[in-house]
Amino acid sequence: MRALLDRLHVISHGITEKIAALGVIGILGIGFVTVLDVLLRFFFNNPIDGLNEITAPLLALGVAACLPAGASGRVNITIDFMQTLVGTLGFAWLRALGSGLLLIFLTVVVWRLFALAERYTMVGRTSNLLELPVGLILYVVTSVVALTLFVQLLQFALQFSDAFRLSRRVGYTICGLCLLLILGFFVVPAPYQAVAAVFTGMQPAFLALTCFGLMWLMVIFSVPVGAATGLAGLLGSMVILGSNAGMTMFGGRVHHMLFNESLAVLPLFLMMGSFATVAGMSSEIYRFANSAIGHLRGGLAMATILGSAGFGALTGSSLATSATIGKVALPEMAKRNYSRSLAAGTVAAGGTLGQLIPPSTVIVIYALLAEASIGTLFIATIVPALLAVCLYLVAISITVKLSPGGVPKGERVPRMQMMRDFGNGWQVIVLITLVIGGIYTGVFTETEAASVGAIAAFGFAIARGKINRDTIWAVMRETTSTIALIYVLIFGATNFSFMVGISGVPDLMVAGMTALTTTPVLIVIMIAAIYLVLGTVMDTFAIMIITLPVFLPLVESLGFDPIWWGILTICLVEIGMITPPFGLNLFIMKSIDPHLKLTDVYKGVAPFVVADVVKIALLIGFPIIVLWLPGTR
Structure with missing residues (x-):
């Protein structure tokens, strides 16, 4: 099994690098088009019409193309504070936990982007000047982002395999089962609803501080910072605004940053x-x-x-x-x-x-x-x-x-x-x-x-x-x-x-x-x-x-x-x-x-x-x- 996972990792790494190369070329293309627009404006007072409606989707597609390669290369910011405290084996399980939570976070990102694309398609939303189909563009971009899920799932399997292989005692195997239960907690709705019921009685400010503490706990236990902040923020937003509104707001903010041409x-x-x-x-x-x-x-x-x-x-x-x-x-x-x-x-x-x-x-x-x-x-x-x-x-x-x-x-x-x-x-x-x-x-x-x-x-x-x-x-x-x-x-x-x-x-x-x-x-x-x-x-x-x-x-x-x-x-x-x-x-x-x-x-x-x-x-x-x-x- 391990040999198969390693082989899949090598193959996926090669494929995602090529996809990312196309994305970077696309972003460089934004640079060329923008320079052309500057020259046309400066010398002929005739800039390119609707340039931002072209560059924003190109940027989003370029970024989306880079994300699978980042997952393949395990490009994340993590705090290795616990490594010396829990030892090699314990830290291997923490890395697997962090990888699993990152997979869940990315899954929510893709899910909400697809939901937003579906909504834009249903209402027939188009860009203001060039009338480009916003829903279709978002479907394409999200499909590329979705490749990250397969790569991250493979990374989780590899890190779980490493931790499990290091385990030599029943107790360590139990740790692995506990890891799966923790991940299942974030996936299965029932446990979330039980915790949400407890949080609902809190004042919003104290709820946010609780989520802040949860986020710090995840960071200390080597969960990637992006996933820790995202999951803690999502939990708090869903309790304060309600599940549907919190999820909708999450997808909207991810979409805004993905298509933000200022970035x-x-x-x-x-x-x-x-x-x-x-x-x-x-x-x-x-x-x-x-x-x-x-x-x-x-x-x-x-x-x-x-x-x-x-x-x-x-x-x-x-x-x-x-x-x-x-x-x-x-x-x-x-x-x-x-x-x-x-x-x-x-x-x-x-x-x-x-x-x-x-x-x-x-x-x-x-x-x-x-x-x-x-x-x-x-x-x-x-x-x-x-x-x-x-x-x-x-x-x-x-x-x-x-x-x-x-x-x-x-x-x-x-x-x-x-x-x-x-x-x-x-x-x-x-x-x-x-x-x-x-x-x-x-x-x-x-x-x-x-x-x-x-x-x-x-x-x-x-x-x-x-x-x-x-x-x-x-x-x-x-x-x-x-x-x-x-x-x-x-x-x-x-x-x-x-x-x-x-x-x-x-x-x-x-x-x-x-x-x-x-x-x-x-x-x-x-x-x-x-x-x-x-x-x-x-x-x-x-x-x-x-x-x-x-x-x-x-x-x-x-x-x-x-x-x-x-x-x-x-x-x-x-x-x-x-x-x-x-x-x-x-x-x-x-x-x-x-x-x-x-x-x-x-x-x-x-x-x-x-x-x-x-x-x-x-x-x-x-x-x-x-x-x-x-x-x-």
């Missing part, structure tokens, strides 16, 4: 970063920064920060920035006898700039969940990002003065070499200026800027002769994985957020916090402290997805600007990337240089963590740092 910025910016990496722009950014300031004492570390900032503006990813810049910078600093701890700490801290400097995937997700402007958030984060870079440079300077022996002085690069390095890196400057400048001036919408960036990076990669079959497949795999990861999170988060919103939890939180203090700034500091603690043990995306529905309404009720809070939240969760003991960027340093000790990495990031705390204090004390630049548009 096209995510895969398009991802492709921009991937094509820029393929073109070799990451190393060029680093070389130019090193040419400019590498001769200073600690200059190579400072160049790493500047290079990370530049590459972060291309990728929007902390992990990608740390991994890519680290492969270049760590060997260079080792060659010049830099302190290993400072080298690792610099790269790890520089990686956090990837999510703070626009375009950023975390900013886009915050904007969607908070219903805020993506472009405004991109502009708002520019000054805080520059502040972060300056504080990191100051941290390096102070470290150098305190420990000059571990940071040798570099050699000045000849002027001609500096000019050549600048000449090689001009395309990066053009690309970043084109995207961010276009959004700031209002020439491009966020989707148009992402399209222009992706197509321009693709063009640069072609011009440099870097595009071939292998690089195209690498870009597609990277884009597919991230799309599948983020959309499952969004499907769960948007429904959990809705449940929290209708429950009155924000009002309850306001009452609880104001009972402790009536000073709004102190409440913000308390929330910031919670984020810093969570960052030591949880992933950035997981923290924001789980906490945003609770904290954002609370902060808004205190009179604070959601744009300011968004940037502050992103800064807070990014500190978790370098906060011991479980900051992901710290482990990336260890993977790049196996000879590094984690204690050395912890020591190396300490000055940067202090710099981040100073940055948070400045953003709380002076919100104008965030709000000034958006106010100049």
Whole structure:
């Protein structure tokens, strides 16, 4: 049986990768069509009619095509907190449980999308301008999403098989039977109705808090975050609104996110970063920064920060920035006898700039969940990002003065070499200026800027002769994985957020916090402290997805600007990337240089963590740092 499952997995993985490739090509096609629309509008004042009615279905179909491959690759955010507590066998059963709950969540997604497609078909709903059949389009998209169910069922069978094979005692077999009973609880209506009857007597706010606790329990027990938030949100919505209304609302919100053309910025910016990496722009950014300031004492570390900032503006990813810049910078600093701890700490801290400097995937997700402007958030984060870079440079300077022996002085690069390095890196400057400048001036919408960036990076990669079959497949795999990861999170988060919103939890939180203090700034500091603690043990995306529905309404009720809070939240969760003991960027340093000790990495990031705390204090004390630049548009 196991051999058959493995064979089916190999076959399904190959098929889903090809389907996902078609989806990514379709999303890239959105970029080409959008750029064409921009050119027609700019030169001929004749944009393409009904473009959004074309791009939204293309985006939904492209995303749907990526989901089966994501399921095949087990691309999910899970918290492995219980692994050391329950051992290998216990954790295997927890993984099987998480896989089964994810299967149930995806089943509900497909079921409600089909129900919505049936309703649209019955009423003959069409798009406004081109009169495209909305029901038929949704049927096609949902059919592709439904492929994910077969793949996830296979993943559940594989993980259940692994856990069962590890079992050597009757007690462990009983655990497996209990797992099936738990999954059956979510499928069979009767148990749900019994629990719903108990929940129905609760006040909505306390019900939402109960669902919040249930969600945390699932996350701690290694259930994927998307499934945990989605199932908890669905349960609460069904009890508050009634079963039919809760299910209908669930399907409507999934449909809205699937066909939300604003979300096209995510895969398009991802492709921009991937094509820029393929073109070799990451190393060029680093070389130019090193040419400019590498001769200073600690200059190579400072160049790493500047290079990370530049590459972060291309990728929007902390992990990608740390991994890519680290492969270049760590060997260079080792060659010049830099302190290993400072080298690792610099790269790890520089990686956090990837999510703070626009375009950023975390900013886009915050904007969607908070219903805020993506472009405004991109502009708002520019000054805080520059502040972060300056504080990191100051941290390096102070470290150098305190420990000059571990940071040798570099050699000045000849002027001609500096000019050549600048000449090689001009395309990066053009690309970043084109995207961010276009959004700031209002020439491009966020989707148009992402399209222009992706197509321009693709063009640069072609011009440099870097595009071939292998690089195209690498870009597609990277884009597919991230799309599948983020959309499952969004499907769960948007429904959990809705449940929290209708429950009155924000009002309850306001009452609880104001009972402790009536000073709004102190409440913000308390929330910031919670984020810093969570960052030591949880992933950035997981923290924001789980906490945003609770904290954002609370902060808004205190009179604070959601744009300011968004940037502050992103800064807070990014500190978790370098906060011991479980900051992901710290482990990336260890993977790049196996000879590094984690204690050395912890020591190396300490000055940067202090710099981040100073940055948070400045953003709380002076919100104008965030709000000034958006106010100049």
